[in-house]
Amino acid sequence: MKKWVCGSDTLVRLRAAATKLATANHARPIRVFLVLAIVLFPCFAHAYAGPGAGFAVLSSFWAIFVAFLYSFYALMTWPFRQLFRMIRNRNAYGKAKFKRAVILGFDGMDPELADRFMNEGKLPNLAKLRGKGTFTKLRTTFPAISPVAWSTFMTGVNPGKHNIYDFLARDTSNYLPFLSSAEIKGPKRRIKIGKYSIPFGKTEIRAMRKGTPFWHWLGKAGIFSSVIRVPVTFPPEKFSGVLLSGMCVPDLKGSQGTFCLCTTRSSNDKFREGGVRVPVERRNGVCHSYIPGPDSPLTEKAGSEMRVNFEIRPDAPAKQARIIVGSEKFTLKVGEYSDWTTVEFKAGLGFTAHGICRFYLKEVSPEIEIYVSPVNIDPGHPDLPISHPVTYSIYLAKLYGPYATLGLAEDTWALNEHVLDDDAFLAQCYSNHEDRERMLFDALEKTKQGLCTCVFDTTDRVQHMFWRYLDEDHPAARDVPHDKRPNVIPELYQRMDRLIGRVMEQIDDDTLLLVISDHGFKSFARCMNLNAWLHQNGYLTLKDTKTESGDWFEDVDWSRTRAYTMGLNGLYLNIKGREKQGIVDPADAGALKIEIQQKLNGLKDPASGTVGITGVFITGNVYRGPYTENAPDLLVGYGAGYRASWDSVLGKVTSQVFEDNLKAWSGDHCIDPRLVPGVLFSSHKFIEDKPHIADVAPTILNLFGLPLPSHFDGKAWNLAG
Amino acid sequence: MATPALAAFKLFLFTNPLAIVVALSIVIGLLMIVLFGYTSNQKAIKIAKDQLKAHLLAVRLFQDQLHVVVGSYGRILRGTGRYLKLAFMPLLYVIIPITVLIVQLDRYLGSTGVQVDAPFLLTAQVSNSDVLNDVSLDLPPEVTMAAPAVHVPAEREVVWRLAASKEGAYEIQVIAAGQRVTKTVHVSSELARVSPVRLRGHFWERMLSSAESAIPENSPIESVAVDYPERNIEIFGYKMNWIWLFFIFSMVAGFIFKELLGIQV
Numbered sequence: 006m007k008k009w010v011c012g013s014d015t016l017v018r019l020r021a022a023a024t025k026l027a028t029a030n031h032a033r034p035i036r037v038f039l040v041l042a043i044v045l046f047p048c049f050a051h052a053y054a055g056p057g058a059g060f061a062v063l064s065s066f067w068a069i070f071v072a073f074l075y076s077f078y079a080l081m082t083w084p085f086r087q088l089f090r091m092i093r094n095r096n097a098y099g100k101a102k103f104k105r106a107v108i109l110g111f112d113g114m115d116p117e118l119a120d121r122f123m124n125e126g127k128l129p130n131l132a133k134l135r136g137k138g139t140f141t142k143l144r145t146t147f148p149a150i151s152p153v154a155w156s157t158f159m160t161g162v163n164p165g166k167h168n169i170y171d172f173l174a175r176d177t178s179n180y181l182p183f184l185s186s187a188e189i190k191g192p193k194r195r196i197k198i199g200k201y202s203i204p205f206g207k208t209e210i211r212a213m214r215k216g217t218p219f220w221h222w223l224g225k226a227g228i229f230s231s232v233i234r235v236p237v238t239f240p241p242e243k244f245s246g247v248l249l250s251g252m253c254v255p256d257l258k259g260s261q262g263t264f265c266l267c268t269t270r271s272s273n274d275k276f277r278e279g280g281v282r283v284p285v286e287r288r289n290g291v292c293h294s295y296i297p298g299p300d301s302p303l304t305e306k307a308g309s310e311m312r313v314n315f316e317i318r319p320d321a322p323a324k325q326a327r328i329i330v331g332s333e334k335f336t337l338k339v340g341e342y343s344d345w346t347t348v349e350f351k352a353g354l355g356f357t358a359h360g361i362c363r364f365y366l367k368e369v370s371p372e373i374e375i376y377v378s379p380v381n382i383d384p385g386h387p388d389l390p391i392s393h394p395v396t397y398s399i400y401l402a403k404l405y406g407p408y409a410t411l412g413l414a415e416d417t418w419a420l421n422e423h424v425l426d427d428d429a430f431l432a433q434c435y436s437n438h439e440d441r442e443r444m445l446f447d448a449l450e451k452t453k454q455g456l457c458t459c460v461f462d463t464t465d466r467v468q469h470m471f472w473r474y475l476d477e478d479h480p481a482a483r484d485v486p487h488d489k490r491p492n493v494i495p496e497l498y499q500r501m502d503r504l505i506g507r508v509m510e511q512i513d514d515d516t517l518l519l520v521i522s523d524h525g526f527k528s529f530a531r532c533m534n535l536n537a538w539l540h541q542n543g544y545l546t547l548k549d550t551k552t553e554s555g556d557w558f559e560d561v562d563w564s565r566t567r568a569y570t571m572g573l574n575g576l577y578l579n580i581k582g583r584e585k586q587g588i589v590d591p592a593d594a595g596a597l598k599i600e601i602q603q604k605l606n607g608l609k610d611p612a613s614g615t616v617g618i619t620g621v622f623i624t625g626n627v628y629r630g631p632y633t634e635n636a637p638d639l640l641v642g643y644g645a646g647y648r649a650s651w652d653s654v655l656g657k658v659t660s661q662v663f664e665d666n667l668k669a670w671s672g673d674h675c676i677d678p679r680l681v682p683g684v685l686f687s688s689h690k691f692i693e694d695k696p697h698i699a700d701v702a703p704t705i706l707n708l709f710g711l712p713l714p715s716h717f718d719g720k721a722w723n724l725a726g
Numbered sequence: 727m728a729t730p731a732l733a734a735f736k737l738f739l740f741t742n743p744l745a746i747v748v749a750l751s752i753v754i755g756l757l758m759i760v761l762f763g764y765t766s767n768q769k770a771i772k773i774a775k776d777q778l779k780a781h782l783l784a785v786r787l788f789q790d791q792l793h794v795v796v797g798s799y800g801r802i803l804r805g806t807g808r809y810l811k812l813a814f815m816p817l818l819y820v821i822i823p824i825t826v827l828i829v830q831l832d833r834y835l836g837s838t839g840v841q842v843d844a845p846f847l848l849t850a851q852v853s854n855s856d857v858l859n860d861v862s863l864d865l866p867p868e869v870t871m872a873a874p875a876v877h878v879p880a881e882r883e884v885v886w887r888l889a890a891s892k893e894g895a896y897e898i899q900v901i902a903a904g905q906r907v908t909k910t911v912h913v914s915s916e917l918a919r920v921s922p923v924r925l926r927g928h929f930w931e932r933m934l935s936s937a938e939s940a941i942p943e944n945s946p947i948e949s950v951a952v953d954y955p956e957r958n959i960e961i962f963g964y965k966m967n968w969i970w971l972f973f974i975f976s977m978v979a980g981f982i983f984k985e986l987l988g989i990q991v
Contacts, residue, residue, distance in 0.1 A: 075785040076799045083792060229790060247787055332988035396783050403780035406773075451788050 097227035100710025110460035154523035160216030161702030165630030279418025472672025522683035532650030575637025642677030755979025837954035839914035
């Protein structure tokens with residue numbers, strides 16, 4: 006009995022010692038001693054200080070125990086796994102010229118700007134690469150659009166073999182667009198119970214991109230890869246390595262990014278795209294609003310949107326507001342972003358969608374306005390797979406906290422719609438960029454051998470949105486004096502240069518460093534509505550006597566339409582037997598293509614006399630491969646300063662063909678691909694005159710000593726010396 | 727009907743040790759979790775836990791990279807230390823009230839009273855072995871000596887085997903060098919606050935294990951102890967000490983409340 010009351014023998018001895026000390030009149034040291042004794046030499050009854058302590062001790066023990074088991078297993082089996090690999094792959098690195106390849110993708114880095122800034126001494130690290138290794142233009146794909154070019158980068162083939170021609174593809178049965186990279190379908194089976202329709206089975210995600218990324222070939226040869234945010238890697242595929250999906254990952258609503266503006270201002274205006282306006286209601290000094298989420302999985306009815314309510318407690322004098330969403334509470338000052346906040350959309354019956362979003366306080370007085378970013382898939386609790394293995398996104402979220410998972414994470418639409426201003430947009434971009442940098446350096450540390458590749462989107466988004474300040478006379482910045490224009494783009498290039506400097510510190514001569522971009526950039530000052538041109542030239546007909554259509558070809562008379570366009574560069578013929586209401590005989594299609602090509606090629610902007618279209622390409626001549634039939638019939642290459650109009654992209658016919666682009670989105674690359682090559686920097690010199698982005702995959706395989714698959718379109722570059 | 731049922735429930739709640747342990751575990755589980763939530767750096771604990779999980783995942787994700795496995799294991803050990811450090815401060819706030827509480831509960835739940843007619847030992851320890859032969863007992867009529875006293879000079883102890891014929895709380899007087907020290911003995915099959923030992927001095931030990939006043943400082947007797955039988959509570963056919971049940975139930979309650987209240991532990 007005494008034993009369990011007094012505890013272990015150690016404690017009995019300690020207590021005896023404490024008693025002796027007590028008799029010597031050392032009361033204070035005794036107390037200290039006893040506290041230490043209880044903490045350091047606990048008997049059961051005294052050590053258990055409630056469930057908090059219990060959890061702490063158990064969790065710690067569990068973490069160490071599991072780590073020990075994992076490590077023990079990994080260490081014990083490592084020699085066998087290495088042996089197995091050696092037998093299977095006959096030494097993966099045996100013929101490799103480098104132990105590691107690091108590829109940094111700077112989406113949209115322009116070779117002319119890079120050259121200019123290097124010559125001005127602004128980019129010392131890139132200049133170092135230029136001096137020591139290679140700097141050249143990197144030819145890009147037709148069209149020069151990121152999902153197309155990065156798909157070619159990873160597969161080493163032309164779009165006719167990987168099936169990606171734009172962000173969007175068109176459904177020939179209804180002329181409506183769908184996302185070209187992936188198709189997401191809910192579970193097929195449902196059981197109806199009362200008001201609920203309960204889904205059974207898994208959500209089906211089908212990759213539309215074909216071809217095999219080169220890291221799969223590396224993996225088969227036993228070479229490990231870390232692949233971070235390369236576009237069109239959603240859904241992630243299995244291979245030997247880790248991968249975090251990039252561009253084309255949807256938000257929780259399934260869109261490519263839908264922000265939300267919560268406001269007390271009443272307005273019937275809808276955002277053109279990319280966002281929704283949500284009312285803020287004031288009740289007893291507290292404001293209430295909500296974040297729109299995905300549709301409920303428990304009903305098949307459309308418009309059954311789930312919502313997360315939140316509370317705003319404005320403090321106008323202090324220019325701040327307290328925001329309460331779920332169990333999270335935080336205070337934001339005007340012009341300040343919150344951290345990523347977890348939101349859960351509950352459908353009932355235990356169905357919950359997990360997302361993260363950021364709040365940005367725009368105004369607290371007289372009106373209240375809060376921008377809520379698109380709700381990203383929670384990387385720490387992904388409802389859809391966004392990495393391979395699934396635990397990789399969780400690992401990164403646990404290591405660095407939540408991060409943007411949406412493919413197009415920088416909210417360009419919000420800036421276009423004046424919901425965010427320049428500074429708020431830049432803050433968002435660079436916050437995402439810093440997360441990406443952390444991921445890159447973690448991957449560099451983890452991948453001492455093999456491939457490490459990471460794509461940074463900041464270069465693309467910032468150039469899209471701030472080119473207006475670089476142009477002498479961009480219509481979107483005519484009211485901003487030249488001396489007040491921020492140096493956003495030069496600073497962007499300098500930031501990327503500093504990143505390269507830090508990467509160069511981490512690598513040795515046995516590592517190949519490639520810095521590439523998928524395309525360059527040019528001004529987007531003038532819009533061209535190709536549908537309007539087709540309409541005015543008799544290729545597209547509207548119903549009745551209408552002069553303009555709605556979005557997605559509303560009011561188009563398909564029975565009298567021979568050609569139409571949607572998306573950024575594709576032009577389609579309305580072919581009989583292919584399109585649902587097609588009228589062009591397949592036998593006449595060839596002639597029609599040539600006719601349109603000849604008319605559009607060299608088309609001038611009547612306002613300035615500048616050539617608006619510098620090349621029209623018949624895709625049958627440009628692409629080779631099994632998926633060529635899914636391609637547009639013609640690709641339109643706009644001249645520098647021009648691009649498809651915002652309306653034309655959405656399948657709308659307007660009365661004007663050319664107009665000024667007044668949006669913040671003021672730079673672009675969806676033009677004649679010959680005008681916007683990307684960049685290629687390398688730490689080692691290559692002998693290659695006109696490298697193409699399709700050459701990267703064969704070059705890497707070749708440098709690791711692997712045979713090249715015969716279907717590759719690119720060719721391996723040769724190292725100098 | 728409701729009143730007798732309520733009375734029966736109350737009776738069950740206040741006299742059944744299992745019910746008492748469960749009820750206390752739930753209440754204490756809640757209180758301690760809330761206290762932990764208020765006194766800890768919740769954000770830092772979350773980060774520390776997340777990083778621990780990340781390093782665990784790293785071992786799994788990069789198991790072919792030996793340097794990652796070894797490095798992650800080191801980080802896990804460091805992370806565990808950081809996590810325990812963060813848990814230590816709130817632990818200090820919690821440890822004093824919970825220790826006092828456990829000690830007090832142990833008086834009721836740790837032992838049963840002496841059973842009627844069942845022999846039990848009473849041990850008196852003196853400060854000087856010279857007085858061992860002068861130590862004697864003055865027993866109430868309901869308590870009898872079952873065997874002669876055993877002297878253990880090396881331990882300065884005298885041990886008596888006693889037995890009680892009736893339930894009740896009896897005062898046994900231990901006499902040494904003419905001075906009397908009283909020790910209460912509970913003879914009962916019901917829940918009672920028992921004190922296994924009465925001590926001279928030994929403030930902290932008295933706090934932790936005695937429920938009686940101190941023996942006077944000038945007494946030659948250092949302690950008088952009764953070996954009450956340990957109480958085991960039966961649950962699902964298993965008998966165990968109440969502290970184990972308290973540990974399990976309060977952990978379960980704590981886990982539920984931490985989830986409900988969103989507190990990081």
